[in-house]
Amino acid sequence: MNTTILWRLAWKEFRLLGGFWLAVLALCCVCLLIMAWRMKTTDDPANLFFVAMGITACYALGCGAIAFAGEREARTDGFQRVLPVTARDLLLGKLAHGLASTLILGVVVWAVAWLTARWLWRG
Secondary structure, X not given: OXXXXXXXXXXXXXXXXXXXXXXXXXXXXXXXXXXXXXXXXXXXXXXXXXXXXXXXXXHHHHHHHHHHHXXXXXXXHHHHHOOOOOHHHHHHHHHHHHHHHHHHHHHHHHHHHHHHHHXXXXX
C-alpha cells in the first residue's frame, strides 16, 4: 500500500471531521468546568475523569458513524470508487484518522480533567 495515499485519505477525514472534534472538545471542557464549579471538595474527583472518558467514547462512536455516512452526505462516495486504491486502503485511512483523533482527544480531555481536579481540590 502506498503511504502517501493513506496520509491523503487521513487528511481528507480530518477536514471532514475537524469541526466535530473541536465541538466535542469544547463540550467536554465546558462540562468539566461546570462539574468542577458545582462540586464540593468532599466529592470524588474521579467523576471528572469518568465524564472525560465517556465523552471520548461518544466521540469515537460519532467519528465512526460520520466517517462512512459523511461520504454519502458530501457526495464523495462516487469519487472514492474511481480512486486507484482498494477498499481496504480506504478503510485503513478512515481507521487511521479515527484512532489518532480519538487518542489525541482522550489525552487532551484527560489533561483538562486533571487540571480541573487539581484546581478544584487545591484548597
